Amino acid sequence: MRNEEKKAEDNVSMVIQFVLLGFYDLPNLQGLLFTLFSIIYMIILIGNSLLIILTRLDTQLLQKPMYFFLANFSALEICFVSVTMPRMLKNLWTQYRIISKLECATQMCFFHTLGATECFFLATMAYDRYVAVCKPLHYPVVMNHKSCIRLAIAAWISGIPVQIGQTCQVFFLPYCGSNRINHFFCDIPPLIKLACGDTSLNEMCVYLVVVFFVFAPFFLILGSYVKIIFTILKMPSATGRFKAFSTCSSHLIVVLLFFGSISINYLRPKSSHSPLSDKMFSLLYTIMTPLFNPLIYSLRNKDVITALKKLFLRKV
Template structure:
């Protein structure tokens, strides 16, 4: 099949081929299952449309509904917009590859895609941390909440989440693509992610791997630990609430956020922090699908179906449209 042919073709290439000679890569994505091509195209098309529409609706209602003009929903609106950006970096190209069977991607486009994924992934880590901090202040220090989480602070926290990861991730992308690549230019993945790109690098990649671990600790591990600390204090406070109704409401709000946190951070941590010897193309693809596709798809369901304010705002919007 095409997958074997590409492998044979590139095995014939001389190992001396380096980055200056390499001008494009080949994204194999699902080339090893050509009989599932149209099924996968249909499935991922539906997933992409669902993600864009559902997150778009949440973004819209958090901006338009007066009842949702609070810090929690301000962060949720930004989070939904981020998910649309995040999934739009990978899925449209994968759909185009499935449709046209032209899997080549230029070196610049590959680096740009990787950089965007890393920057948006860092933003998601920071924004989830900000959302956990917001819940911590609201539940543990309710009297100080209006002062601590005022509009100016909310804007600064969101802006910081979007901007903080940019220098680190641009530097990391530049460092990875400054490596020499020899032999094959086949990327056994559906987008330009770090593990499959590093597999194509020749020579010593120790420095690159160490920098990836450091970046992953700073951007993934530390925010995750801060979220766990916030929620340990939140749970401790909630358990002391006298009213069972208030306890149930607090747990409902927090459990939605925690579910998203574990889905995203779990798959991202395993992808970037597990030993190189444990990396396999199939596992990398599966894990990447979780943090780039599954999480953005389930976020609106997790937040809207478990949140009475969001469902009420959605019902109000639908009634307006139908009137």
């Protein structure tokens, strides 16, 4: 560890900066991890940006509400992964892991705000599928342009006040011991471990926030898909059933990966927590979900593939 990191760690009277240890326990794999995560980050940026560009350029196939929400979701994924990945890549490349208290608080606030937004966007997209499949005659009226914009704005801003409050609550805790965060980004559980004094209120708030921002949208999604499945099973056409199942299964893959990994990571008992497991579960919802989003929604969607072919042929 560098001299600057040792100096920062020795400051036990008042912690003013932290050390993001990241994957320090894999010293021989730093170069490989940097290359791997750099490639993944580029795929996420290119894939999600391409979906946004397609929905903007295609004026026929990709102008449905589903693709409006998908474009917003892709933009969200770019923002979400960019909160943690650039800093992680910098730490892997330079091995300089110090982060100021303000930078740490900013990263944590943006990360959890965008995470809450993602939960509500997934619920909104499930509601869109529910109306499209279960109430197709009412779909143009219920999911009109103004309604879509309102739902998108609500999803973007819903988590801001709560997450700002939670961030302030965590960073008002006294930090007077070790400042080494055994994680690759500033997250609430590893920071609470470093705090001095009683943190029971903070831990209770984490559970309450997870229940509101994770469980509530998840059960809304689950209820929507139960009704969707029953409606699909009643369809007389086998082709229609297959198309509906294909579209909905794509959404469910993202939902299960995202909500499942978050729930396990934040709601596990303390005894089952370990730095390695925390990092592994965090990688699932910080990196794998943004990576799979463009792959699932593009490779399993005929309209997106058709629009991509049209764009390619136009350029050629």
